[in-house]
Amino acid sequence: MKKNFAKLNYYEILDITPDAAFFEIRHAYNAAIQMYRADSLVSYSFFSLEERQEILNLLEKAYLTLINGKERKNYDKELIQLGIIDNVGGKAGSKRSAGIYDASRQWGKAAVLKDSKATLKEKVAQNKHINEILSKQEISGADLKTIRNELGVAIEKIAGETKIRMDYLISIEEDKVKRLPAAAFLKGFIKSYLKCLCIEPLDDVCVRYMDCLARIGKNN
Secondary structure, eight states, rough: OSSGGHHHHHEEEEOOOTOOOHHHHHHHHHHHHHTSTTTTSSSSGGGGGHHHHHHHHHHHHHHHHHHSHHHHHHHHHHHHHHHHOOOGGGSSOOOOOOSSSSSSSSOOOGGSSOOOOHHHHHHHHHHHHHHHHTTSSOOOOHHHHHHHHHTTHHHHHHHHHHOBBBHHHHHTTTTTTGGGGHHHHHHHHHHHHHHHHHOOOOOHHHHHHHHHHHHHHOOO
C-alpha cells in the first residue's frame, strides 16, 4: 500500500510472478488495458489525466519488456542483482498470482445491478444508517460492506459490473490491507465500488476510505 505505482517492478505492475509464461503475460496485459479503457468503470474519470497516462505507459513498458525473451532475461538479471528476485530454479519461487484483473467472466446483462440507479440513490438518501456512516470522518471497508448490505446489493453484482476480482472486493470490505493491490489501482477500485452503489461524492468518500486504510496499515 505504501509503494508508489511507478516504483513497482514490471511483474508487480502486471501482478504476475517472475516465472509467468508468455501467455500469462499477454493475458495480464490485455486484462489491464481492458480495465483502463475509456468505457470502463475504472476509467480516466477516476484518475487525473496524468495518473491514467502514467498507468497506461507503465503497463505498456512492462509488457513490451517481459514479452521479449532477450529483454526479459536482461531485466531479470537486474532484479536479481538488486535482490528483488532470486535465481532459485531460474525464477523467484513465489506463488503464482491469479492476476489483479478478472477478464475471464462473460460480461452481459446478467452482471448488471438489478436495482436501477434511481432506486439505489433513493435508498441511499432515505437510509439513516447509511447517512450516519457517510458522515464519518473516516470510512472503513467494513463500513462499505454495511452500506452494500443495507442496499441489498450482492458482492457478486459488484464484481460483475466492475470486473474487479472477488478476492480483492472481499479484502476491501474486510480491511485486509496486505492483500490489497497498489494504491494506484485501489483508488479506481473503490470509486468503481462506490459508483455501483450510487454513493456520492466519489472523490470525498474515496479519500476518507484511503485515510482510514492508511491508519489501519500503520497500526498493523
